Amino acid sequence: MASPKVWFITGSSSGFGRSMTEYALSKGDIVVATLRKPQVLSDLEAQYSADKLLVLKVDVTRQEDIDEAFARTRSAFGRLDVVFNNAGYALISEIEGTPDDKARELFETNFWGATNVSRAAVKFFREVNEVGKGGIILQVSSVAGFHALPGMSYYAASKYALEGFSDGLAKELPASWNINICIIEPGVFNxxxxxxxxxxxxxxxxxxxxxxxxxxxxxxxxAVMEGDADKLTQTVYEVVQGGKIPKRLPMGLDALEMLNLRIDNLKATVDETKGWSVDLRRADGGLRIRA
Known part of the structure; x- marks a missing residue:
């Protein structure tokens, strides 16, 4: 029988974070649940012993909180298998109506918070886990990470940035480290x-x-969104258990529809503009970077 996985979950107070915390615990796994207000999980602390659930106060905009949380994880369990990088929030506002401080606060959580957790996770997987055991980082993005909506432009920008970071990080990691990055792109979920x-x-x-x-x-x-958050987290959990981790995981038929629209638009752009790129090379050659 496989040993229980150790999960590190950010934004555990609500939404996908709370749902994944509950589900992983119900399946017998160990959870390090991080959130800004630990008292929100007092009901779960009453149900599960300290060797199953570790609740930590973490504000992902504070590097010291992140570092302390990973140190506590190492001290308590000595290993880590999955990071569910979920902390974040949406901002609804026209670009012209968004003060700079509000936009920067959004990026501090959605981008810098998520990327700093990712950096700490990679170091833990490489230096604390057994050599080659690696781990999984599940980046909770959004369809807004590839399909921006009016009135949510800064939110989309934070998710676009997270996706670019995650894509680049995945390509930097040597295969021997066995660290997998999966960008989760939920559609509309309640x-x-x-x-x-x-x-x-x-x-x-x-x-x-x-x-x-x-x-x-x-x-x-x-509005009451049609997507079931618990079904999403249960599906993501099963993907992790299956061991074959996709680089991207769009979730919901609406997400797939928007992704197909994005693909069609990009293909149309290539067809419409390729003529402008035919003769743009230097006459004397030079380095050509290939995908």
Whole structure:
């Protein structure tokens, strides 16, 4: 019988983070649950012993919190198998209506927080785990990471940035380290995290109800999303158990539809613009970087 996996989960207080914490524990795995308000998980602490659940106060925008959490994980369990990099939130606002400090705060959590956790995870997998055992980093992105929506441009930018970072990181890691990166791209799912989105006042220039950002605001107000968050986390868990980790994992038929639209648009761009690139090489040659 396989030994239980050790999970390190960020943003465990709600949404996918809480759901994955509960499910991994129910399957007999060990969870290091990190969140800004540990008391939120007092019910789970009452159900599970310290050798199964370690709850830590972590604000992913604070490097010292991240470092302490990985040190505590090493001290408590001596190994780590999966990082579910989930902490983040949405920001709904037109670009012109978004103050710089709000946009930067979003990136501090969604991008810098996630990437700093990733860096710490890679080091742990390489230097603490048995040589070659490696580990898995599950980056919780969004369809917004490849399909930006009006009124959520800064949120999309934070996810685009996370996806670029994750793609590059995956290509940097030697195969011998056995570290897998999987970018999870959920479509529209109903989580209690939906209500935690930061919604800023609408910029007056975009107040016309027919404008794209206004339409999005109207759609989101009071909406109940069709995706089941628990089904997503259970599916992701089964993917991990299966051992074959995809580089990307779009989740939901809506996500697949938007991904196909993105692919079609990119193919159309290649067809429409390739003529402009035919004769752009130096006459005397030079280094050509291939994909």
């Amino acid at each position: 989580t209690n995290g939906n209500g935690a989105a930061t919604v800023l006042a609408q910029h007056p220039a975009y107040a016309d109800e027919s404008f794209p950002a206004s339409v999005l605001r109207q759609m989101l107000e009071g």
